[in-house]
Amino acid sequence: MARILSIVFNPSVDISCDAESVQHTMKVRTHNLKQYPGGGGTNVARVVAELGGHAELLYLSGGAVGSMFEKLLAAGSLAGHRFPIADETRISLAVREEQTRREYRFVPEGPVVTTAELQPALDFIADYGADYIVASGSLPRNAPADTYARIAAIASRTGARYILDTSRQALKSAVEKGGIFLLKPNVGELESIEGTKLDEEGATRAALAIVRRGAAEHVVVTFGREGALLAGSGGVLRVPARHVETVSAVGAGDSFVGAMTWSLAEGHSIEEAFRFGVAAGAAAAMTPGSELCRRADVFALYEAGSRTIN
Ligand SMILES: Nc1ncnc2c1ncn2[C@@H]1O[C@H](COP(=O)(O)OP(=O)(O)OP(=O)(O)O)[C@@H](O)[C@H]1O
Ligand SMILES: [Mg+2]
Numbered sequence: 001m002a003r004i005l006s007i008v009f010n011p012s013v014d015i016s017c018d019a020e021s022v023q024h025t026m027k028v029r030t031h032n033l034k035q036y037p038g039g040g041g042t043n044v045a046r047v048v049a050e051l052g053g054h055a056e057l058l059y060l061s062g063g064a065v066g067s068m069f070e071k072l073l074a075a076g077s078l079a080g081h082r083f084p085i086a087d088e089t090r091i092s093l094a095v096r097e098e099q100t101r102r103e104y105r106f107v108p109e110g111p112v113v114t115t116a117e118l119q120p121a122l123d124f125i126a127d128y129g130a131d132y133i134v135a136s137g138s139l140p141r142n143a144p145a146d147t148y149a150r151i152a153a154i155a156s157r158t159g160a161r162y163i164l165d166t167s168r169q170a171l172k173s174a175v176e177k178g179g180i181f182l183l184k185p186n187v188g189e190l191e192s193i194e195g196t197k198l199d200e201e202g203a204t205r206a207a208l209a210i211v212r213r214g215a216a217e218h219v220v221v222t223f224g225r226e227g228a229l230l231a232g233s234g235g236v237l238r239v240p241a242r243h244v245e246t247v248s249a250v251g252a253g254d255s256f257v258g259a260m261t262w263s264l265a266e267g268h269s270i271e272e273a274f275r276f277g278v279a280a281g282a283a284a285a286m287t288p289g290s291e292l293c294r295r296a297d298v299f300a301l302y303e304a305g306s307r308t309i310n
Pocket of ligand 2: 165
């Protein structure tokens with residue numbers, strides 16, 4: 001079985017709840033509280049498990065919230081490798097306003113880490129022997145912007161396929177250095193690499209250019225409810241989003257990456273993995289709050305997709 005190591009350097013305890021209406025100054029009374037272990041890489045590992053695979057999670061955590069994160073991981077039977085930090089793990093909050101069905105999301109920047117705290121995690125990745133290394137999410141404060149680029153170098157050395165989903169400077173730095181198997185920016189993140197607004201044709205060109213200069217073997221650009229494209233040396237595959245009743249698109253990107261990772265680890269082709277990603281992104285949109293995709297929805301949407309798309 002392919003070994004998947006999923007990395008979350010900036011995990012969070014994700015809390016979601018509902019409120020009738022969200023107003024300033026007044027106490028906003030909430031109900032339907034849910035809590036999950038979150039942050040990009042955590043969600044990826046959870047999706048792999050949901051689809052019947054197995055991924056181990058490498059995470060940094062600290063303080064009381066860090067302990068809570070660990071308890072939530074254990075409750076979900078996720079295997080984790082913890083690297084302690086002195087600062088406190090973050091709590092993200094999503095409040096759904098029932099009157100308007102709008103969602104308000106509060107996402108802290110997260111703890112400060114030191115290079116001394118980060119180094120043992122990098123050493124662990126180098127020694128782990130993964131077939132797939134997935135890094136997803138933001139970097140905590142103070143982590144060098146080239147941290148994800150350094151993991152690409154480790155993956156090249158150890159022969160692992162490296163899947164990366166991040167943003168801002170961490171993304172730019174990784175794309176400059178290269179060594180990525182699969183890069184998954186959304187169109188906004190691709191625009192931030194290119195430094196310009198992109199329509200679909202521009203996004204296709206930019207994704208192909210990243211492939212041609214060898215920075216990534218495959219680039220998937222996601223466009224929210226407009227679907228996604230896959231660019232590789234064989235050309236471009238463009239797939240519209242599966243049409244579903246959208247409850248909350250939170251977690252669509254992570255579900256997409258988790259499903260692609262699971263599918264690739266099962267030995268499927270990149271195109272098939274991409275279609276599983278599209279199905280999982282839509283399946284995540286069907287679930288409330290920060291809930292990720294559900295297995296039955298992913299498979300049903302995948303089957304329906306393969307009947308209609310060539
Ligand atoms: N409302 C929706 N209906 C159907 N499919 C959707 C919807 N939203 C997202 N998806 C699917 O999920 C994929 C990923 O979504 P999106 O582009 O929003 O990712 P993202 O911006 O990385 O998300 P995240 O905020 O989770 O990081 C899309 O390409 C699409 O296939
Ligand atoms: Mg994303």
